[in-house]
Amino acid sequence: MNTKHSFLTESLIGLGSLLLIVSALGYYILNEPIRIVQAQDEVLALQLDEAMTLYAENCAVCHGLSGEGMGATPPLNNPALLTMPYEDLYKTIARGRYQTAMPAWSIEDGGALGDYQIDELVLLILRGDWGATGDRVVNLGLAPLIPFTTEVDPALLAEVGNLSDGATLQTAVTLFAANCVSCHGADGLGTGIAPALNDPVVREKTAEEITRIITYGNTGTLMAGWSNILAPEDITALVSLVQRWDEIPLGTIPAPDVPIPVTEESLALGTQLYAANCSRCHGPEGQGTPRAPSLNVKSFLTDTSDQAIQQIITLGVPGTAMPTWGDRMTDSDIQAIVGFIRQWEPTAPEVATITRPGGGGPPWKNNNATTPSLLPSTKSTTTISGNSKGGQVTLRTLLDWRLLVLLGILLSLAFTLIYSGWDALRHVPRNAK
Ligand code: HEC
Numbered sequence: 415m416n417t418k419h420s421f422l423t424e425s426l427i428g429l430g431s432l433l434l435i436v437s438a439l440g441y442y443i444l445n446e447p448i449r450i451v452q453a454q455d456e457v458l459a460l461q462l463d464e465a466m467t468l469y470a471e472n473c474a475v476c477h478g479l480s481g482e483g484m485g486a487t488p489p490l491n492n493p494a495l496l497t498m499p500y501e502d503l504y505k506t507i508a509r510g511r512y513q514t515a516m517p518a519w520s521i522e523d524g525g526a527l528g529d530y531q532i533d534e535l536v537l538l539i540l541r542g543d544w545g546a547t548g549d550r551v552v553n554l555g556l557a558p559l560i561p562f563t564t565e566v567d568p569a570l571l572a573e574v575g576n577l578s579d580g581a582t583l584q585t586a587v588t589l590f591a592a593n594c595v596s597c598h599g600a601d602g603l604g605t606g607i608a609p610a611l612n613d614p615v616v617r618e619k620t621a622e623e624i625t626r627i628i629t630y631g632n633t634g635t636l637m638a639g640w641s642n643i644l645a646p647e648d649i650t651a652l653v654s655l656v657q658r659w660d661e662i663p664l665g666t667i668p669a670p671d672v673p674i675p676v677t678e679e680s681l682a683l684g685t686q687l688y689a690a691n692c693s694r695c696h697g698p699e700g701q702g703t704p705r706a707p708s709l710n711v712k713s714f715l716t717d718t719s720d721q722a723i724q725q726i727i728t729l730g731v732p733g734t735a736m737p738t739w740g741d742r743m744t745d746s747d748i749q750a751i752v753g754f755i756r757q758w759e760p761t762a763p764e765v766a767t768i769t770r771p772g773g774g775g776p777p778w779k780n781n782n783a784t785t786p787s788l789l790p791s792t793k794s795t796t797t798i799s800g801n802s803k804g805g806q807v808t809l810r811t812l813l814d815w816r817l818l819v820l821l822g823i824l825l826s827l828a829f830t831l832i833y834s835g836w837d838a839l840r841h842v843p844r845n846a847k
């Protein structure tokens with residue numbers, strides 16, 4: 415009897431442990447691909463994250479906010495690129511396209527990017543989220559506000575023709591508006607990504623040095639060489655423009671009125687920066703105070719472009735209490751404030767009203783609670799679908815993982831119950847004896 419019992423017990427224990435081991439092993443094996451996928455997902459997410467910043471810093475200026483292309487520059491969110499062999503994409507970015515504005519990016523070819531970074535950019539083109547990339551570009555203050563090619567003001571261009579050697583300067587102004595303005599800014603006054611060329615310090619450089627930079631570029635920077643695209647006499651004309659820019663009337667190469675895009679993040683930053691730096695003079699809702707004029711007023715907002723507001727904030731208003739903010743805030747900070755001020759426009763009062771001290775508050779809506787949907791230009795850029803898509807993947811794998819653990823626990827619980835039940839059965843008769 416006893417030997418039979420112990421034999422049964424032992425074989426059941428053996429079977430139980432075998433099943434436990436098998437299920438533990440099965441659980442591990444079943445989970446292995448999930449673990450690998452999770453690790454791969456994490457690496458991919460990290461690479462795509464870095465690629466978005468690389469794109470903002472190096473490519474957005476020509477290929478657009480969200481890879482949509484600008485003017486003659488092709489889109490990178492183009493489905494046709496998804497079927498292009500990986501090597502071809504890699505080579506295009508690494509070596510550039512000869513005789514086009516597409517520069518070579520690999521360090522071996524005089525560019526600024528390592529192999530790993532170029533790899534990440536290829537990944538972005540193949541698997542990236544262009545909505546999230548657009549958000550990144552805006553949050554870094556690198557949204558391209560000047561198209562690759564702009565229109566020259568015809569009346570002022572005619573005036574340039576009256577200067578000495580005016581025809582050369584006219585050629586150069588036209589070339590600048592066609593090739594250089596997106597980086598070097600309207601009237602050559604610079605942008606967040608490239609220095610001003612209309613600048614006394616640059617004017618002092620020798621013609622040889624300026625010629626060398628335009629011809630060969632500056633290795634490791636966004637400034638590519640132009641000898642592929644421009645004839646030597648074009649480059650000579652551009653050099654004389656750079657050296658004589660103080661003679662060219664302002665507004666000859668004007669900035670087009672491109673609204674500064676916003677994201678949820680930039681609006682939050684703008685709200686906070688405005689409250690900390692501007693509200694004490696301009697009022698918490700921009701209603702104005704005795705110290706400074708109202709900004710939340712229809713006429714000001716409709717007559718003043720985003721870029722003009724950005725310029726006022728950056729340079730201040732000399733000779734008044736309006737400080738220069740450009741030396742304490744970055745371009746992206748100032749653009750975030752412009753985005754915050756711009757969202758007042760739909761509800762801005764026709765006439766400036768100063769808040770009555772201690773009164774019932776301003777008669778107009780408190781815009782701090784305004785949703786970004788009021789801004790038509792934000793719609794395409796506030797999508798964070800990429801992030802949520804990544805989130806879903808991890809959530810799903812997590813669920814699977816939890817289910818399996820639960821299953822494992824339930825299985826071992828069942829075994830414990832069966833075994834202890836058998837143990838009790840075995841002991842009861844012995845005690846009763
Ligand atoms: C100075 C402007 C400029 C910059 C900056 C620039 N590109 Fe380009 N890119 C171009 C132009 C112009 C073309 C089209 C060349 C042609 O005609 O084949 C191009 C083409 C491409 C193509 C091939 C597209 C196609 O449809 O065949 C890829 C890929 C590309 N660029 C990626 C990048 C990446 C990545 C960056 C940033 C690291 C970048 N580009 C930065 C101007 C630029």
Ligand code: HEC
Binds near residue numbers: 596635
């Ligand atoms: C894709 C952006 C981009 C474009 C397009 C571009 N540049 Fe540049 N350029 C730069 C950057 C960035 C620098 C600063 C390089 C450095 O840090 O050395 C620069 C520097 C220069 C300089 C030297 C300025 C100095 O302070 O020494 C000159 C001159 C110049 N560019 C002329 C031109 C001309 C002319 C064109 C058009 C034919 C042009 N660039 C187009 C980005 C660009």
Ligand code: HEC
Binds near residue numbers: 726
């Ligand atoms: C010390 C007080 C003070 C502070 C702080 C201040 N401003 Fe001003 N601001 C002024 C005054 C005064 C003017 C009017 C200047 C003039 O007479 O043209 C002005 C003008 C302006 C204008 C132009 C308005 C118009 O009708 O032309 C803008 C835009 C502006 N400020 C934005 C800002 C922003 C944004 C901040 C915060 C980053 C800020 N200001 C902080 C005093 C201030």
